[in-house]
Amino acid sequence: MTEIPTTSAFTPERLAKVKEIIARYPEGRQKSALLPVLHLAQEQWGWLSSEVMDQVAELLSIEPIEVYEVATFYTMFHLQPVGKHVIEYCRTGPCCLMGAEGVYDHLQARLGIKTGQTTPDGLFTLKEVECLAACGWGPVFQIREKYYMNLTNEKVDSILDELSK
Amino acid sequence: MAIKILTEHSHIPGIETFDVYRKNGGYTALEKAIKTMSPEEVVEEAKKSGVRGRGGAGFPMGMKWGFLAKPEGVPRYLVCNADESEPGTFKDHYLMKTIPHLLIEGMIISSYALGANKSFIYVRGELMYVIQILEKAIAEATANGLLGNNILGSGYDLELVVQPGGGAYICGEETALLESLEGKRGNPRNKPPFPAVKGLYQSPTVVNNVESIANMAWIINHGGEAYASVGIGRSTGTKLISASGHIKKPGVYEIELGLSVEEFMNSDEYCGGIRDGHHLKALVAGGSSVPIIPAHLVYKTANGEDRLMSYESLSDGGFATGTMLGSGGFIVFDETACIVRNTWNFSRFYHHESCGQCSPCREGTGWMEKVLHRLEHGHGSMHDIDLLVDVAKKIEGNTICPLGDAAAWPVASAIRHFREEFEWHVSHPKEATLPGAVYKGAAVLA
Numbered sequence: 001m002t003e004i005p006t007t008s009a010f011t012p013e014r015l016a017k018v019k020e021i022i023a024r025y026p027e028g029r030q031k032s033a034l035l036p037v038l039h040l041a042q043e044q045w046g047w048l049s050s051e052v053m054d055q056v057a058e059l060l061s062i063e064p065i066e067v068y069e070v071a072t073f074y075t076m077f078h079l080q081p082v083g084k085h086v087i088e089y090c091r092t093g094p095c096c097l098m099g100a101e102g103v104y105d106h107l108q109a110r111l112g113i114k115t116g117q118t119t120p121d122g123l124f125t126l127k128e129v130e131c132l133a134a135c136g137w138g139p140v141f142q143i144r145e146k147y148y149m150n151l152t153n154e155k156v157d158s159i160l161d162e163l164s165k
Numbered sequence: 166m167a168i169k170i171l172t173e174h175s176h177i178p179g180i181e182t183f184d185v186y187r188k189n190g191g192y193t194a195l196e197k198a199i200k201t202m203s204p205e206e207v208v209e210e211a212k213k214s215g216v217r218g219r220g221g222a223g224f225p226m227g228m229k230w231g232f233l234a235k236p237e238g239v240p241r242y243l244v245c246n247a248d249e250s251e252p253g254t255f256k257d258h259y260l261m262k263t264i265p266h267l268l269i270e271g272m273i274i275s276s277y278a279l280g281a282n283k284s285f286i287y288v289r290g291e292l293m294y295v296i297q298i299l300e301k302a303i304a305e306a307t308a309n310g311l312l313g314n315n316i317l318g319s320g321y322d323l324e325l326v327v328q329p330g331g332g333a334y335i336c337g338e339e340t341a342l343l344e345s346l347e348g349k350r351g352n353p354r355n356k357p358p359f360p361a362v363k364g365l366y367q368s369p370t371v372v373n374n375v376e377s378i379a380n381m382a383w384i385i386n387h388g389g390e391a392y393a394s395v396g397i398g399r400s401t402g403t404k405l406i407s408a409s410g411h412i413k414k415p416g417v418y419e420i421e422l423g424l425s426v427e428e429f430m431n432s433d434e435y436c437g438g439i440r441d442g443h444h445l446k447a448l449v450a451g452g453s454s455v456p457i458i459p460a461h462l463v464y465k466t467a468n469g470e471d472r473l474m475s476y477e478s479l480s481d482g483g484f485a486t487g488t489m490l491g492s493g494g495f496i497v498f499d500e501t502a503c504i505v506r507n508t509w510n511f512s513r514f515y516h517h518e519s520c521g522q523c524s525p526c527r528e529g530t531g532w533m534e535k536v537l538h539r540l541e542h543g544h545g546s547m548h549d550i551d552l553l554v555d556v557a558k559k560i561e562g563n564t565i566c567p568l569g570d571a572a573a574w575p576v577a578s579a580i581r582h583f584r585e586e587f588e589w590h591v592s593h594p595k596e597a598t599l600p601g602a603v604y605k606g607a608a609v610l611a
């Protein structure tokens with residue numbers, strides 16, 4: 001599991017980045033920075049605790065509720081601790097036509113967990129998502145910004161082997 | 166060779182970099198527009214081209230630009246919709262990662278035309294690697310004096326901002342996108358006011374799809390009339406089609422509008438035909454939201470005319486026998502595909518993605534998912550099939566945004582064309598729930 005205490009502060013580099021992001025928007029529209037800053041926060045802590053969201057609210061001079069409201073609306077944000085690698089697996093129709101359901105069964109069996117769960121060693125969390133705009137290259141999952149496409153059982157095995165090292 | 170307006174250079178190694186893009190004629194359209202044309206003249210070329218919005222609705226881009234309000238002293242915004250989340254659609258993803266500068270050049274030309282000094286590209290958050298590609302392209306263009314202050318000495322200033330989404334299909338709807346860009350939940354706004362009058366930060370705003378905007382470089386270089394001479398009738402130009410499902414060659418293809426569906430499906434230049442040993446059963450021509458049509462309506466319309474890849478021909482026959490070009494998400498089903506299972510899958514998608522503001526959509530999509538789950542898992546009744554039709558009807562046209570319709574049409578059309586398949590799930594629950602089971606009675610094209 002992610003070890004970073006969520007009471008810690010943004011790293012100086014990320015704080016500088018936050019300032020840079022806020023400066024992109026017109027005066028007084030700093031709330032527009034919310035999504036990009038939440039992505040930065042998640043990059044640092046792995047998930048968004050209420051402490052982290054409160055920090056974001058303060059940085060953007062908005063109310064904490066405005067942050068919670070948004071964080072709970074968008075599916076990319078994790079509101080619970082997650083494993084080191086979050087596998088976001090596309091479950092939508094076109095991928096299913098390309099055999100996604102069978103590969104997904106294999107993935108779950110191989111990890112010994114179901115959707116939403118994390119492996120006991122804290123290495124992998126499994127999450128089902130909707131269409132990732134890669135339908136012709138399915139089955140597909142994503143781990144952070146990386147796309148893994150044209151998945152087969154064998155390919156899944158070798159990706160997991162690599163990430164388990 | 167068919168004409169390529171967007172992907173002519175996409176195979177060139179290094180085309181994602183500024184230098185290679187420039188060597189292949191990149192940014193000459195921008196120079197032409199900024200140095201020799203007034204903003205009004207650029208808008209005029211967009212109008213003449215007849216290019217229609219490629220995000221799904223097909224509204225003429227030049228006409229939309231003409232509606233932009235221009236009150237004194239109020240900033241105007243151009244926002245590019247790169248939220249691409251419609252199941253079956255992956256063309257903008259392809260275009261942005263392959264030729265990012267084509268979009269950047271289009272954004273600068275279009276922003277100049279509209280008088281915007283700050284423009285946004287809203288990219289779905291999952292495509293973080295594409296965001297990095299776009300940011301790099303923007304940095305290169307800025308370093309070469311094509312973005313920033315006083316572009317090419319013209320006195321025109323433009324800043325381009327790439328904004329990530331957070332994972333929400335509804336943010337592809339333009340007013341939800343604007344809410345999201347303002348740092349809020351993606352709840353679509355009531356219209357009017359339309360974005361052209363009150364959009365981002367309550368200022369006049371134009372929202373256009375990636376592919377729509379990327380056409381601008383060619384339109385400026387060759388003229389709107391030349392663009393309008395490509396394609397067929399009111400379907401001018403080319404279109405990127407994302408092809409997926411049971412075909413030999415899934416992928417993104419640029420076609421001239423008016424190409425026959427049969428040629429697109431079967432020629433080696435495009436999809437390469439149905440997988441070996443299999444037969445065409447159904448087609449969703451324009452992303453999950455458009456009606457599904459059975460095999461016998463794919464290559465020919467109900468009138469027996471050739472079905473073409475155009476806005477008009479694909480929708481020929483209306484909801485009774487037609488589909489739509491939509492976003493160009495071409496999803497092909499062979500005889501191994503279970504229509505009930507796919508319809509349930511799509512319904513689950515819409516239920517998951519409903520923003521929950523209006524009850525017909527929030528409750529209706531939930532009902533449809535539940536009933537379809539029941540049918541697919543062998544617990545349905547004949548009454549459930551009519552219930553689905555009824556729920557779909559009650560959602561359609563009764564919601565704030567078109568997601569409601571988008572959820573209703575796939576269900577209504579699947580039942581219209583494949584009712585026996587739904588009935589078979591009710592009458593043969595044991596058989597229908599075996600792994601991989603598919604109704605054998607559906608007509609396919611040999």
Ligand SMILES: Cc1cc2nc3c(=O)[nH]c(=O)nc-3n(C[C@H](O)[C@H](O)[C@H](O)COP(=O)(O)O)c2cc1C
Nearest residue numbers: 218219220246248249250337338339373374377567
């Ligand atoms: C639920 C929903 C999702 C949409 N998703 C997208 C999308 O991902 N990309 C897009 O360009 N347009 C999408 N649209 C259409 C936009 O609302 C809008 O019409 C479009 O961005 C306008 O650009 P265009 O005229 O260039 O097509 C969506 C519409 C709805 C109702």
Ligand code: SF4
Nearest residue numbers: 520522523526564566
């Ligand atoms: S139709 Fe659905 S998605 Fe659109 S505003 Fe209403 S509840 Fe939200």
Ligand code: FES
Nearest residue numbers: 090095132134135
């Ligand atoms: S359906 Fe899986 S990426 Fe589109």
